[in-house]
Amino acid sequence: MADTATVGVTDANSRKQAHGSTPHTPRRRPRTRSDQPWWFALPALAVFGVFFLLPNLLNFVYPFTNWSAFHSDIRFAGLSNIRSILQDGSMLRDIRITVEYAVLVALFQNGFGLALALLLERDTRFNRFFRAVFFLPVLISALAVGYIFRALLAQDGALNSVLSSLAGHQVDTPWLGSTTWTLVVVTLVHGWKWMGLAMLIYLAGLKSMPGDVLEAARIDGAGGWRTFWSIRFPLLAPAVTFNVTTALIGSMNTFDIVQATTAGGPGSETEVFNIYMFRVFGQGLYAQASAMSLVLFLIVVVLAVPVIVGLRRRENNQ
Amino acid sequence: MTALPVPAPARPGPLRWVRPAAVLVIAAVTIGIPLWLVAVTSVKPQAEAIKPNLSLPHHVQAAENYQQSFDQGKMIQGFVNSLLVVVPSVVLVLLLGAGAAWVFARRKGRLVGALYALSISGLLLPPAVITIVMELRQLGLAGTQWGMIAVYTGMYLSTSIFFMTGFIRNLPEELEEAARMDGAGPARVFFQVILPLLRPVVATATIMVMLFAWSDIFYAFFVLGGGDKATLPLNLYQVANAQLYLNNWHLIFAYVVMMSLPMVAVFVVAQRRVVSGITSGAVK
Numbered sequence: 001m002a003d004t005a006t007v008g009v010t011d012a013n014s015r016k017q018a019h020g021s022t023p024h025t026p027r028r029r030p031r032t033r034s035d036q037p038w039w040f041a042l043p044a045l046a047v048f049g050v051f052f053l054l055p056n057l058l059n060f061v062y063p064f065t066n067w068s069a070f071h072s073d074i075r076f077a078g079l080s081n082i083r084s085i086l087q088d089g090s091m092l093r094d095i096r097i098t099v100e101y102a103v104l105v106a107l108f109q110n111g112f113g114l115a116l117a118l119l120l121e122r123d124t125r126f127n128r129f130f131r132a133v134f135f136l137p138v139l140i141s142a143l144a145v146g147y148i149f150r151a152l153l154a155q156d157g158a159l160n161s162v163l164s165s166l167a168g169h170q171v172d173t174p175w176l177g178s179t180t181w182t183l184v185v186v187t188l189v190h191g192w193k194w195m196g197l198a199m200l201i202y203l204a205g206l207k208s209m210p211g212d213v214l215e216a217a218r219i220d221g222a223g224g225w226r227t228f229w230s231i232r233f234p235l236l237a238p239a240v241t242f243n244v245t246t247a248l249i250g251s252m253n254t255f256d257i258v259q260a261t262t263a264g265g266p267g268s269e270t271e272v273f274n275i276y277m278f279r280v281f282g283q284g285l286y287a288q289a290s291a292m293s294l295v296l297f298l299i300v301v302v303l304a305v306p307v308i309v310g311l312r313r314r315e316n317n318q
Numbered sequence: 319m320t321a322l323p324v325p326a327p328a329r330p331g332p333l334r335w336v337r338p339a340a341v342l343v344i345a346a347v348t349i350g351i352p353l354w355l356v357a358v359t360s361v362k363p364q365a366e367a368i369k370p371n372l373s374l375p376h377h378v379q380a381a382e383n384y385q386q387s388f389d390q391g392k393m394i395q396g397f398v399n400s401l402l403v404v405v406p407s408v409v410l411v412l413l414l415g416a417g418a419a420w421v422f423a424r425r426k427g428r429l430v431g432a433l434y435a436l437s438i439s440g441l442l443l444p445p446a447v448i449t450i451v452m453e454l455r456q457l458g459l460a461g462t463q464w465g466m467i468a469v470y471t472g473m474y475l476s477t478s479i480f481f482m483t484g485f486i487r488n489l490p491e492e493l494e495e496a497a498r499m500d501g502a503g504p505a506r507v508f509f510q511v512i513l514p515l516l517r518p519v520v521a522t523a524t525i526m527v528m529l530f531a532w533s534d535i536f537y538a539f540f541v542l543g544g545g546d547k548a549t550l551p552l553n554l555y556q557v558a559n560a561q562l563y564l565n566n567w568h569l570i571f572a573y574v575v576m577m578s579l580p581m582v583a584v585f586v587v588a589q590r591r592v593v594s595g596i597t598s599g600a601v602k
Contacts, residue, residue, distance in 0.1 A: 035494075036424045037504050044418035044475055045437065047410070051472030052440050055453055059446035067452070119341055130341050132589060133349055139581040141533030141551045144574040147558055148352050151359065151370035151567055158355050161371045192348065197529075197596070204597035245442075253444050255536040256551075260558075274536060277448060281540070290448040300444055308442065 056297065063291035069284025081291040090268075090276060091295060098252060098272045098296070099303065101187055105251035108191025110243050113198020114236075118228075120199070121206055131203070135196035142193060146260020149189045150176065153261070176262050179269045186270055190257050194250065198243045205239030206232070237315040244311060248304045252296065273299075360384070360571035367568035387572035391557045396550040397580075403463050403542075403549060404531045407470035408524055414471070415478030415523065420512055422479065423486035424494075434483065440476030445469070451540050466541045470531050478523040485519040486512065521595035532581065550577055 066077040085091040116134055120127040137145060152158045153175035163171040175185050209232060217227045255274040258264065264271035264279070273296040281289040351372065359367050361380040387393075422434040450469055451460060459465030489512075497511050535551045542548060544556055554577055558570045585592055 034504060035498070035507075036421045038421060040417035040504070040508060041421040041433070044414035044479065045433065047414060047468065047471050048437055048440065048475045051450070051453075051468045052445060052475070053436070055446040055449040056443065058449035058453065062449055062452065116344075119337065119344075126338060127341075130345055131593075132585075133345050135585070136349060136353070136582065138529065139585055140574070140578045141535075141554070143533065143535055143551050143554055143558075144578060147554075147570055147574065148356055151571075152352060152355060154370070156369045158351075158371045161369075200593060200596050249442060249444075253536075256533070259535075259555075274447075278536070278539070281448060281451075286448060286452070290446075293444075293446050293448045296444050297446065300442065305442055 059290060059294050059297060062287055063294050065287050067287040067290070069286065077287070081288045085288060085291055085295075090271075091292070093268065094271055094273050094276050094292065095295065095299060097183065097270065098299065100183060101190075101254065101270075101272055102248050102251040102304070104184060104187035105190045105194075105254075106244050106247040108188055109194050109198050109247045110240070112191055112195035113243060114202050116195060116199040117202035117206060121203065131196075131199065134199055137193045138196040140193075142256035143260050145189065145193045146257045149257075150261050153185065177266050179267055182262060182266060183270050186258055186261055187251075189261060190251060190254065193257065194247070197246070201239045201243050202236065205236045209235055237311075241308070241311040241315050245308045248307065249300075252300055252304060356571045356574055359567050360575050362568050364566060364568055367571075368565045370567050383568050383572040384576065387557070387569045388576065390569070391553050391573045392548075393550075393553075393573075393576060395546065396548060396553040399463075399547055400532065400549040400551075403466045403470065403538075404528065406467045407474070407531055408527050410467065410471045411474045411478045411527055412520055412523055415475055416482055416513060416516055416520075417508065418475075419479050419482030419486055420508060422483045424491070434479075438476045438480045438483075440473060441480055445473050445537065447537060447540050450537075454541060460541070461543055461545075461547065463542075463547060466538065466547075469537060469541055470527075470534075473537070474523075474527045474531070477526055481519050481523055482516060485516065489515055518595070518598060521591055522598060525592055525595050 062074075063081050064076060064078060065074050066080075067074045082091075116131075120131050120134075140148075150157075154160075155172050155174050155177065157175075159175065160171050160173060163173070176182050178185075213231060213235075214227065217231050222230070252272075253274060254272055255278065258270055258272055258275055259278070262270045264275040273292055276292050277289045277296075280292070355370060355372060358372065358375060359370050360383060361378050362375040362383075363377055363379050366375055366377070418437060422430060422437070454460040454465045454469075457465075459468065493511055493515070494507050497507050502510070533551050534549075535555055538549050538552050539555075542552065544552065548556065554570075554573055557573055561567075561569050
């Protein structure tokens with residue numbers, strides 16, 4: 001098997017299976033070349049190659065051209081686009097904001113999901129109903145979620161009016177207008193939208209726990225807290241890997257929730273990569289948008305992929 | 319540290335009610351309040367909805383709001399447009415993905431491993447949306463539903479290939495062998511043996527693709543743009559963008575309700591399938 005670990009998503013199960021089953025398969029009709037002909041893979045490879053890989057390759061070319069709505073021809077332009085996104089500060093700012101966004105979303109989405117899974121772990125009718133309730137936000141489109149929270153969190157919105165009546169005086173916290181805290185608020189919304197999915201994954205992980213190990217821990221006198229941190233949580237490793245991966249990748253490609261709540265504001269302090277690309281592409285500066293798209297690609301390769309590969313290794317070593 | 323007896327048996331005495339009570343409060347605050355806000359605002363007249371709050375409407379005008387939102391938001395056109403791009407994408411992702419997964423799962427060798435690794439790279443790598451537009455323009459597919467289908471298929475093929483390859487590797491090869499002994503060619507083995515066995519993982523892949531593609535606006539924006547090809551969420555964006563300036567929260571939320579109902583309905587009907595589909599694919 002080739003080194004798929006470089007991509008980080010080898011299926012651990014099938015590896016085990018492959019090891020376990022090859023020795024004791026007896027004589028078998030020799031595999032012939034035409035049993036699974038290549039042409040079954042060709043359509044998928046063609047579509048994936050042309051519409052996913054090729055654009056990513058082109059993305060290493062167009063940032064260095066003058067491609068825009070203002071020229072009829074496309075010419076080589078050196079590093080001018082990279083220089084302009086460096087000099088106006090947008091590149092470093094968007095890297096910082098996107099990375100902060102991704103880390104916070106990974107924390108919130110997993111924290112909420114795990115807490116809900118533990119809360120609703122027992123398989124009762126009551127719990128099954130509330131699992132479905134907490135899954136509802138996953139089904140609502142991210143854009144709609146953004147508008148709901150914009151109405152809730154606006155300065156004259158629903159949350160402040162509830163807080164005002166609770167506090168007995170006027171509360172007008174600018175939830176979506178703080179240059180420091182709005183990013184945290186938006187990532188909380190993102191975590192809220194996807195917590196139901198994380199919850200389901202954690203529930204599946206909790207359900208697949210070997211009963212004898214937990215029983216042994218109980219007999220040894222381990223309390224609930226101890227059992228959770230030293231046995232149950234480590235056994236959740238595959239669920240953690242899956243959830244952190246989807247949270248990181250999903251949040252680095254986020255657009256809808258940010259666009260609907262803040263549209264990148266206030267003062268560009270929630271401007272993730274995709275918001276920038278959308279804005280700059282709309283201004284006709286295609287090559288500059290493509291340059292930022294290349295930065296996103298590199299950030300994912302340099303930061304997210306090692307984290308995911310590391311989680312995967314940790315899980316396989318256990 | 320005092321140990322909290324966590325999950326296993328039901329707790330005795332009054333503590334037994336702590337957990338359900340906590341669930342009720344959390345659900346009411348985190349899910350109940352946002353959904354209540356949507357429901358109640360969507361039936362208010364504009365004057366009451368201008369500052370969204372949780373109070374009951376003094377005057378209910380549900381029919382008017384929903385009618386107006388339905389017409390202005392081109393609900394039917396958006397729904398049909400969404401179906402026209404999402405359904406073919408899902409079918410292609412599943413069919414092409416299954417073919418590739420079969421080859422990757424069964425054939426051995428360096429080339430197979432390398433191509434598999436390349437094919438699932440889309441699980442992690444972001445789609446290069448700007449150059450996709452460039453390429454689609456050159457292919458004459460920009461702004462067309464075919465272009466959108468090709469982009470979605472390219473984006474989600476990695477997911478289906480990943481799930482299906484893992485799944486096929488765990489299927490006993492004897493089933494295929496038996497069919498081959500009976501003289502079935504590769505096409506018959508694939509369509510009559512492999513595809514039917516893939517049913518559980520097809521559910522997983524369908525749900526994952528639907529969750530993202532059905533509500534996508536970012537890629538739809540670049541590929542389809544607005545106009546008469548706009549999908550349902552793209553229409554919401556256009557409606558909302560226009561209405562926010564007019565402070566028409568009641569119309570926005572009427573649209574949100576109508577747009578979300580199909581997904582919620584599908585979930586309610588197929589809840590067990592959806593849940594087992596998601597969990598069986600993700601954590602084995």
